Amino acid sequence: MASFTKLVFLSALLSLGSAAPLRALRRRQTEPTPDNSTAPWSVPLTIPAQHESFGFDLGSSLNAPSYNVTPVSNIPSNCLAYNALHSECPTSFEAFDVTYDDCGDAWTVCRCNPSNMTMDTVAQRLGQVPVGLRRYVATVVVLPDNTNHAYTLTSGDIHMFGDMAENTWIHESFHAFDWASGAPVSHTTDWLNAIQSDTCVPDTYAASSAIEDFAQVGVLKISSLANNNTLPSGWSSDCMSNQLKFMDRFSLFNSASLFGPTCAIQPSDPGARHTTPPSQTQIQQGKQQGKQQGSPVTPSTSVPTAHPVGNTGVKNAALTSALLSRWRYASLGFGIAGWLLW
Numbered sequence: 001m002a003s004f005t006k007l008v009f010l011s012a013l014l015s016l017g018s019a020a021p022l023r024a025l026r027r028r029q030t031e032p033t034p035d036n037s038t039a040p041w042s043v044p045l046t047i048p049a050q051h052e053s054f055g056f057d058l059g060s061s062l063n064a065p066s067y068n069v070t071p072v073s074n075i076p077s078n079c080l081a082y083n084a085l086h087s088e089c090p091t092s093f094e095a096f097d098v099t100y101d102d103c104g105d106a107w108t109v110c111r112c113n114p115s116n117m118t119m120d121t122v123a124q125r126l127g128q129v130p131v132g133l134r135r136y137v138a139t140v141v142v143l144p145d146n147t148n149h150a151y152t153l154t155s156g157d158i159h160m161f162g163d164m165a166e167n168t169w170i171h172e173s174f175h176a177f178d179w180a181s182g183a184p185v186s187h188t189t190d191w192l193n194a195i196q197s198d199t200c201v202p203d204t205y206a207a208s209s210a211i212e213d214f215a216q217v218g219v220l221k222i223s224s225l226a227n228n229n230t231l232p233s234g235w236s237s238d239c240m241s242n243q244l245k246f247m248d249r250f251s252l253f254n255s256a257s258l259f260g261p262t263c264a265i266q267p268s269d270p271g272a273r274h275t276t277p278p279s280q281t282q283i284q285q286g287k288q289q290g291k292q293q294g295s296p297v298t299p300s301t302s303v304p305t306a307h308p309v310g311n312t313g314v315k316n317a318a319l320t321s322a323l324l325s326r327w328r329y330a331s332l333g334f335g336i337a338g339w340l341l342w
C-alpha cells in the first residue's frame, strides 16, 4: 500500500459535465472520509453556479500535435497495482509510450484491454490538452466502464473510465497541475478568498468544492484562450472575475507557451513532468503534418459548437448510482479512497 500515491480527487463527469457529479461529491461526505474532509477546500461551496453544466466541448476548439504510439513491454507498477489490488481493470493492461511532436518525453498510457477508448482516441485527446498543461500529467490509465468518470492522483496520474470528452481531460490535467508543487493551489487562502469575493462559480460541479472549482475555472480559461479570449456564449466573467483573475498569476496561461510549440517552457517548473524539448526530427515531423502544435483550431470569436450529446436525468441518476456503488466498493474493499493512503 505504501507504494501507492495519494488519491486526491474523484471527479465524476459526464462528457460535458452535469449535475450528477455534484451529488456524488455530496455523497462523499457520508463515506469514510479523509482527515481533511472538512477543510475549506473540500466542502461544497455556497456560491451559486452560473450554469448547470458546461454545454461546450473543447474537443472542437483544440488541435492535437502529431504523435507516435509505441508499445511498452513491461507494464508499469503504478498501473499493475490497479489490475491486481484495486481491480479497476478486470482483464489486463497494455502499455504504450505516446510521443508528441511538441515534447521529447513520452507520456505512458496503460490501457485496460478492452476499454471504451481506443489508443488513437486516447492519444488524440491527451494531445489536445495544450502542451503547457499536458506537461504536468504523469501516467494515464484508461479503463472500461459503462459510465464516464475520472480521478487524478497527487502523483499526476490520471485514471479515465469510459469515454471521456476533451473537457474532462483538461479538467483532470488541472488537478495534476494543482498538485504539481506538492502544495495545492486550490488549498490556498488566496484561492478561497477569490471564490468568496465572487458571486458565482462556473457550474454545479465547480460548486462541489474549491478543488473542483479550480479545475473547472481552468477549463473555462482554456476555452477562452482557445477562442480569442472569449468565453463560451452565454457565459459572463462578471460574477466570477476574481476567480478568473486569480488564474492570471500563473505563467501556465501564457498563450504562446500554453499552446506550444514545446514542453520545455521557461522559466522551468520542477513540478512539470515532461520538460525535454522535442528533437529536430520531431519538429520537422510536426511541420510536415501541417499542424500548429497544440494550438487552437481556429482562433476566432466564433462560439464553440455545442456537443450533441445530451445529459439526461436518467443518465445522471445512473451515473450517480454507479459512482456510489463504486465508492462503497472502493472504500470497503481496498481503501482506494486515497484519503486512507494520505
Ligand SMILES: [Zn+2]
Pocket: 009, 010, 011, 012, 171, 172, 175, 212, 215
Ligand atoms: Zn475534478
